[in-house]
Amino acid sequence: MTLRRLPVLMMSSLVLIIAVCGPWLSAVDPDTPVAGPFETSSGVHLLGTDVLGRDTLARVLVGGRALITQAAVATVLGSMIGLTVGLWVSMTRRRTAARFAVLGVDALAVFPAMLLLLVLAAGLPGGGAAVVAASVLVSVPFSVRVIRERATAIVATDHARSALARGDALTVRLRYDVLPALAPAALAEAGIRLVAAVQVAATAGFLGLGASAPTANWGRMVQENSAGITVNPLPVLVPAALLVVLAVGVTFLLDHITGPLLGERDRVGPDMVGVAR
Structure with a gap:
């Protein structure tokens, strides 16, 4: 693995952790309105609120597992x-x-x-x-x-x-x-x-x-919050960025895992299969 790929692998691993473990990390009910719609970032709501006044961070944390x-x-x-x-x-x-x-x-x-x-x-x-x-x-x-x-x-x-x-x-x-x-x-x-x-x-x-x-679903969050992107862009930008990093990161992770295997296959060749019998 090259150092150039290390940041991408780290980011993709973090996104996977968020997607899988996010629901356990959320301290706020992601489906309950807690403030007005599209409120900006604050000390209480780090990513602000969405179209219905729900905590954006809570919905981001739970929006990746189903996907x-x-x-x-x-x-x-x-x-x-x-x-x-x-x-x-x-x-x-x-x-x-x-x-x-x-x-x-x-x-x-x-x-x-x-x-x-x-x-x-x-x-x-x-x-x-x-x-x-x-x-x-x-x-x-x-x-x-x-x-x-x-x-x-x-x-x-x-x-x-x-x-x-x-x-x-x-x-x-x-x-x-x-x-x-x-x-x-x-x-x-x-x-x-x-x-x-x-x-x-x-x-x-x-x-x-x-x-x-x-x-919550990262894809749906992008769609349902697009109307308020000029007021609070975070409910759109954060899930969209997570989707991009997830798609790219999965590719890099799997390439890192399967690359050595494919290289070994090409080196050995299919004619060598079965010699351990």
Whole structure:
């Protein structure tokens, strides 16, 4: 890790801590008005108040957990589905079925994320479920493509073909020949999907489609307080800045984690997978 990246990693780590632990740090009810609307910063209310006179700092502290939770759940589900489908398509002998599966995945990739979000929000109870479902549907096609391409290259190596010729069971081939070489790329892809899921969740909050009001959400805070930005800009600028740092920071954190793994994969090469058997 270079010193140039250290400040970004520290800031992103702080934002993640705020998002996860913020509700435990808030000493004020974030949903109860405590003063007039859009009051400026003071000793009592460090970030002032929002459009309804609620403490901005309290809402900032609790506004990130739902967003992070939705993005994390969507990333796990989307990555698991993408990994399963991508592996099956690359390893199955039912090539006709695999082609139809790929066509279905490609068709799903055509739909914009916001269109899926609006449709699902109209049909699913609770905004959180719609955000997770939309993020999963958006992420699966890209995950399948990445996993399929990488797994196909691994399966084509001499070592993997030797395992198939020996008659090794599918679970054995996956454990020793495919998954070890696939893991770094899968982790990197999951990181990209996490950033995309954060963006979808933040946009949903901005559109009022995330957690139901009055639950705080950084995206919704930007939208609902924009009318008073000339009076007290902090209820808009602070959550917006946190969203930017979160999206950029997650990318840097995951690059810091997966970078060495990807470098090791490139150094060793997929042909070396399974030598520890």
